[in-house]
Amino acid sequence: MADRTLPSFSLSLPGTRRAVVVGAGSFGTAVAVLLVRAGLRTTLQARTAEQADRLRADRENRVYLAGVELPRELRVESVESGLARADLVFLGVPSRGLDAVIRGLTGAGLPPRAAVVSLAKGLVPPDGTAPTILLRDGFGADRVAVIGGPAHAREMVADGAGLVAASASQELAATLAGVFTRAGVVCEVSNDPIGVELAGAAKNAAALAAGATEGQGLNAAGAAAGHIFAEIWRYAEAQGARPESFIGLAGTGDLVATALAPQSRNRRAGELLAEGVASHEIPQRIGQAVESLDMVPLLARALGANGVEAPVTGGLSRLIAGELPLDAWVALVRTTVPPPARWIRRPRPGFWARMRARFSRDPRQAS
Numbered sequence: 001m002a003d004r005t006l007p008s009f010s011l012s013l014p015g016t017r018r019a020v021v022v023g024a025g026s027f028g029t030a031v032a033v034l035l036v037r038a039g040l041r042t043t044l045q046a047r048t049a050e051q052a053d054r055l056r057a058d059r060e061n062r063v064y065l066a067g068v069e070l071p072r073e074l075r076v077e078s079v080e081s082g083l084a085r086a087d088l089v090f091l092g093v094p095s096r097g098l099d100a101v102i103r104g105l106t107g108a109g110l111p112p113r114a115a116v117v118s119l120a121k122g123l124v125p126p127d128g129t130a131p132t133i134l135l136r137d138g139f140g141a142d143r144v145a146v147i148g149g150p151a152h153a154r155e156m157v158a159d160g161a162g163l164v165a166a167s168a169s170q171e172l173a174a175t176l177a178g179v180f181t182r183a184g185v186v187c188e189v190s191n192d193p194i195g196v197e198l199a200g201a202a203k204n205a206a207a208l209a210a211g212a213t214e215g216q217g218l219n220a221a222g223a224a225a226g227h228i229f230a231e232i233w234r235y236a237e238a239q240g241a242r243p244e245s246f247i248g249l250a251g252t253g254d255l256v257a258t259a260l261a262p263q264s265r266n267r268r269a270g271e272l273l274a275e276g277v278a279s280h281e282i283p284q285r286i287g288q289a290v291e292s293l294d295m296v297p298l299l300a301r302a303l304g305a306n307g308v309e310a311p312v313t314g315g316l317s318r319l320i321a322g323e324l325p326l327d328a329w330v331a332l333v334r335t336t337v338p339p340p341a342r343w344i345r346r347p348r349p350g351f352w353a354r355m356r357a358r359f360s361r362d363p364r365q366a367s
């Protein structure tokens with residue numbers, strides 16, 4: 001649940017707090033630029049020493065975020081340099097690689113009190129585990145956070161975004177919100193990391209579904225996104241997520257930002273699927289992470305294993321696998337009826353209860 005009554009949290013030692021961003025893709029790079037703006041001593045870690053050399057030489061990430069100057073104060077190195085002096089570690093690696101990165105954090109020298117912040121909007125194979133659950137199991141809930149909300153990397157650096165910082169620790173969520181606010185970007189404070197994380201996963205899956213369907217009709221595209229969002233919400237609710245996370249910035253806000261964005265990788269991936277491009281060719285065509293392609297099959301399995309009726313998420317998974325033709329997918333979307341609402345029937349009061357109610361009425365109100 002969002003909390004607007006928090007005391008404003010000031011960083012105890014501004015400028016001396018050290019942040020490391022692991023993963024020098026589009027979002028990791030953009031977040032690193034903001035952290036520098038917030039006054040943190042920030043290091044961006046690329047996967048290889050050659051990538052780090054290139055970023056240092058160009059002072060720009062030409063592969064993933066061309067045209068954004070890397071500030072002079074931003075250190076750039078490879079992941080080999082380790083995390084020994086970090087206070088805040090941001091993981092800007094797509095979910096499919098997060099398991100190995102998370103398992104390697106201790107070996108990389110993660111200090112015992114450092115917090116770990118996931119930037120991912122996907123789930124980790126093979127079981128479709130939410131990244132903050134893996135992090136919580138490894139390091140404890142109070143050291144773990146996730147960032148959600150509408151935040152296209154380039155626009156965030158130039159004009160801002162609508163971030164959500166979610167953690168079981170009020171202090172950590174407020175610290176992160178304070179950092180991003182200081183960098184000039186709005187950041188909501190949330191105590192619902194699993195809700196924010198699953199909302200980000202849901203919006204990516206819904207954007208893919210809308211992209212795959214939009215050529216057949218916009219009502220169908222809207223229905224596809226709505227079904228997927230509702231199916232994943234039922235799963236999220238069972239995991240303890242709060243509705244505010246799906247209704248607000250991290251859910252519907254990010255869904256709109258993604259579905260409308262010409263550059264959205266998830267919606268574009270859906271369009272390519274509809275054009276008949278095989279899913280394994282799509283990441284190479286797009287050149288950047290497409291979380292939903294990996295995640296939807298994991299989600300479909302997780303929903304099934306948890307007893308959530310999810311015909312549309314299941315259908316999308318089969319479309320990705322090439323097992324469901326496009327017209328069958330669209331027919332599924334157009335004909336699926338969500339489960340009906342559950343009316344709670346109150347038993348009719350018995351004879352004596354009705355009599356008591358009648359004779360205890362205020363006589364002045366009797367007609």
Ligand SMILES: NC(=O)C1=CN([C@@H]2O[C@H](COP(=O)(O)OP(=O)(O)OC[C@H]3O[C@@H](n4cnc5c(N)ncnc54)[C@H](OP(=O)(O)O)[C@@H]3O)[C@@H](O)[C@H]2O)C=CC1
Nearest residue numbers: 023024025026027028047092097120121151152153288289
């Ligand atoms: N881009 C955006 O606007 C937003 C993205 N996100 C989320 O952020 C996450 C990251 O996405 P994004 O930055 O866009 O992805 P990109 O595809 O732009 O970049 C991924 C980066 O991760 C690096 N990487 C992969 N594996 C490792 C590893 N084991 N160690 C170190 N680096 C690694 C890649 O290196 P290499 O080049 O060597 O493969 C690449 O630099 C995703 O979950 C995405 O949904 C969230 C909000 C907005």
Ligand SMILES: O=C(CO)COP(=O)(O)O
Nearest residue numbers: 149150151152264265266
């Ligand atoms: O998450 C994003 C914006 O908030 C980016 O979406 P895409 O990965 O679809 O480009």
